[in-house]
Amino acid sequence: MTPEPSPVRGIRTTAIHAGESPDPVTGASAPSIVMSTAFVADAGVSFSAEDFGDNTPYLYTRWKNPTVDQLEKKLAALEGAGGSVAFASGMAAVTALLLYTLRAGDHLVISDISYAATAEMTNELLPRLGIGVTKVDMSDPANVKAALRPNTKLVYAESPANPILRLTDLEAVGRIAHEKGARFAVDATFASPIGIQPTQLGADFVLHSLTKYINGHGDAIGGAVIGSAQDMAAIKKEIAIRTGGILSPFNAWLIQRGAATLPLRMRAHEEGAHAVAQFLEEHPKVTRVIYPGLPSHPQYALAQKQLKNTSGMITFQVKDGLAAAPVIAKRLSVIHYAVSLGHQRSLVFYLPTRDMLRTSFKLTPAQEQSFRAFAGDGIFRLSVGLEDPADLIADLAHALDGI
Template sequence: MTKNSIKSNLGINTLAVHGGEKPDPETGASSPNIVMSSTYVVDQPTSFSVTNMDEDTPYVYTRWANPTIRQLEKKLCLLENAEACLACASGMSASSGVLFSLLNSGDHLIISESNYPGTAEITRQLLPKNSITVTPVDTSNPENVKNAVRENTRMIWIETPSNPLVKLTDIRAVSGIAQEANALLVVDSTFASPVVTRPLDLGADIVVHSLTKYIGGHGDAIGGAVLASRQIVSRIAGEGMLHYGGTISPFNAWLIMRGAATLPLRMRAHQENAMQVAKFLELHPNVDLVRYPGLESHPQYELAKSQMNGFSGMIAFRMASPESVAKRMMSDLEIVHYAVSLGHHRSLIFLLESDDLISSSYRLDGELERTYREIAGKGVFRLSVGLEDARDIVRDLAQVL
């Protein structure tokens, strides 16, 4: 758990390169070392309880704190303009750390009706076992959030842009509702990255990332992060995460830190490519619907322009017979990988079938099911546009659509 002590007004490119890092004081090594040691030789009596641990506690055991992980946390604090960060073993460990540390039996959570299926499953299946009630609403309309608030609402969880429909939620508007309700606003900002949106600056209390995606950026390390005030991050670290054991491997932290150095450059390139690919898809006769926040046809294009700095690289699109197209993709795509995950330098595409998601992860019915199907039809292709040449991505997609 790391506090960002450096108050910096450096540009985002400089922060991405230098944030959290400094030359090794003993050897002068310019690149960060990896400290893989699980334990540390101590020279003074040290408490064995995480309850007494803080930023100034010497390193004792890597599940509690590690110099390489700390460097990553400092870099993320600077990129997200956060006071504190806790790096975690995965995006899911970051999300479960927030949910299980900050919600108690009897509390109420409002969450987007569709988001990363893993998050939907924790909140639909595991939280109710702890007597926490959960109301899924379409958060793209803040009125729905307002109407769902109850006396015991303690948290509002949004994902913007959302997985897989690329819906946006107005962070400023929902933060006002959360404040009035005395509830915490959590934003899973994985699809945006801190280059595109800084939710804490817009009024959110907590930001969650899957570092596996844009921030790591190369598809070779799983990780996650929670960013918030020092007080909130200490609660998650002390009461939850360290005991659940969700510490990131120092090697993964090092890989993700290396990836993060080029995040601003990569986000610009992802966006440039995504814009070209989205325009191609929009004109394709076999494609029924394209959702990309940078297209004027996106119903929340105006919100995208005001809330996002660029539009990121995630596209959702719909076709009449998605299963047969998916089969062609699996056998015939040459550049784009038919695979889950997103935000990597390689383009990735995957079909998320509506029947499966609606019944297993989202458990939607009535109006929420109707509006989900209105956008997704039988299923949406989630396309994470990579850093290849845009014309090669387009050519590859063209031969399977």
């Protein structure tokens, strides 16, 4: 008698098979794209979000869609969580989580360094809605503990933090949040589910910009919130259906296809980043390199403890980076001078500290000092792709020779 396969599967098997099955009509092995906005239903089926639940049939793609469902199941499996809800962008996912967890009179504690749009939203929109916001340097869990109030409902970390690659001890911060009755959310876009699974370290919610590593090919925008089945059902009904920031089935299909190779790609991103980071650290024109996989990272011990994969994100500094940026951009031939990250091709972009502090990060003097400890006067944020590391190194060497 043939034994049943184990329900506990490896991450590579999960990335390929979770959420998917052969098409019951055609037998197609690859998932299909269901682009229909409407579905034939039995007479008498309720068309009200109030009645939406696990057993609701497909009625309208804003409610749920077979292709998006497959992706959501795959994301939940990759994180080891009960469910997920996909959105049209990473910021739509962030917005959904904040709207779900916070009300007027509530208080949010958030990392003082986070994705620029998240930072700007918590600078402006949330306070206008009557939500208190305190921003702290989460590299020290004591800062989080000191910031908590009786009305704190959510603690929001980003690790590694965009763009400076500063880390947060998720287990420690999660314990602090839960001891005070707050929920704990982590944006883990830079690490991907291959690098870290925050729900296994005490997080209630995980956020991903699917545009980045999970898609991995720079051709589809999306976002996701991942957590317990109960929370995800509520977010789906209360936020996704009612606000309408849903993911296109076509983008869901592209992202699902990318997710299948995520474990293999992340291993290659990490290997390439290690080689490139070591080259940069030894280059005479590079004054500082920050990469969690290097012993020179200020939180290397935490990175070794917490990250199963140190990803492909590097920052580096050169003397007078603002003047060097156009020279480097012009001399690059393999690496693209462009924003975004996590694609198969390598991307680099210069971020001046003065601009980041003026537009996104509203910091205290102590927080600015912590930021500058990682960023100096500005950083080149380099997303190492899947090219041959030797070619990337040669490209960077040629570019740096020009400054």
